[in-house]
Amino acid sequence: MAVSMAQVAQxxxxxxxxxxxxxxxxxxxxxxxxxxxxIQTGLQQxxxxxxxxxxxxxxxxxLFLEEKxxxxxxxxxxxxxxxxRSVWTKGLYKIDRLKEKKALLxxxxxxxxxxxxxxxxxxxxxxxxxxxxxxxxxxxxxEEKFVFNMIAFQKSWERLQEAKAKxxxxxxxxxxx
Numbered sequence: 417m418a419v420s421m422a423q424v425a426q427x428x429x430x431x432x433x434x435x436x437x438x439x440x441x442x443x444x445x446x447x448x449x450x451x452x453x454x455i456q457t458g459l460q461q462x463x464x465x466x467x468x469x470x471x472x473x474x475x476x477x478x479l480f481l482e483e484k485x486x487x488x489x490x491x492x493x494x495x496x497x498x499x500x501r502s503v504w505t506k507g508l509y510k511i512d513r514l515k516e517k518k519a520l521l522x523x524x525x526x527x528x529x530x531x532x533x534x535x536x537x538x539x540x541x542x543x544x545x546x547x548x549x550x551x552x553x554x555x556x557x558x559e560e561k562f563v564f565n566m567i568a569f570q571k572s573w574e575r576l577q578e579a580k581a582k583x584x585x586x587x588x589x590x591x592x593x
Contacts, residue, residue, distance in 0.1 A: 418566050422559060429555050436548065440541075447537075476508075 480501070487498070 422562055426559060433552065
């Protein structure tokens with residue numbers, strides 16, 4: 417009965433370990449799927465932003481060409497529009513450069529954050545693996561100790577039974593005399 421109880425406990429421990437590993441595996445797969453979805457969404461947004469930006473550039477270019485035709489008709493207006501356009505273009509280029517720098521900085525920050533999260537996840541996974549191994553070793557030691565205690569108990573029980581038998585023999589011999 418004790419052996420079967422030990423086997424049941426061992427099987428229960430093994431099932432718990434398997435269940436924990438399965439849960440961890442599922443959690444990791446889920447996190448990877450979420451990360452992949454987030455990456456895809458980010459890429460789609462990036463391509464949409466680029467497409468919108470190119471469309472705006474085309475629209476601005478078309479507007480610029482219309483203004484150029486108008487300036488060709490009126491020489492006096494050409495000088496004013498040319499000055500305004502150069503200021504406006506410089507501002508747009510400056511804004512575009514700032515946007516590009518900001519986008520690059522945001523991308524770098526995102527990469528750093530993702531790396532930190534990945535390192536944290538790996539450290540956490542390593543820690544959990546170590547804890548699981550320590551728990552398994554502890555469980556094995558407890559099982560071995562239980563088996564040794566059962567063997568010692570059985571030997572003590574046998575010695576007790578032998579001592580009782582000897583006492584009974586001695587009592588029987590003493591009472592028969």
